[in-house]
Amino acid sequence: MTDFDVDAFLARPLTARVATDGPTVRPTWYLWEDGAFWILSGPWSRLPDRVRASPRLAVTVDVCDLGTGLVRQVIARGAASVLPFDVPRGRRKLVRYLGEDERRWDERFRAYLRDDPAERGTVWVRLAPGWLKARDLSYRV
DSSP states (O other), rough: SSOOHHHHHHHHOOOOEEEEEEEEEEEEEEEEETEEEEEEEESSSSSHHHHOOOEEEEEEEEEHHHHEEEEEEEEEEEEEEEEEOOHHHHHHHHHHHHHHHHHGSOOOHHHHHOHHHHTOOOEEEEEESSSEEEEEEEOOO
């Protein structure tokens, strides 16, 4: 249990760090939806192949604001899966980081929503955590 709203925290456009067997750690944007982390990926990344070879993932999302003393973290672990990409979920993920006006997005992000995901190789890496811990380590400044 925690004294902050984990769903609201994870709904913010924060950067997660994802760790795979290897170990390998990489920063990534994500979508927290339906109790799972959804990470857009594809052949430009080794993440899908790493998950297929060994589905164990760990994810951490945190904030540390020295000016306000706000320090919160969510750490999750579990078995991930590689799933087909769907445009509506992709749009929801990109809107949270880039804003509603797709015309202002860099072309590479707009392409995810209009290109054929099967042809491009775009997939979701999904982690529905088997274990999740949220901590508020905030302090007074």
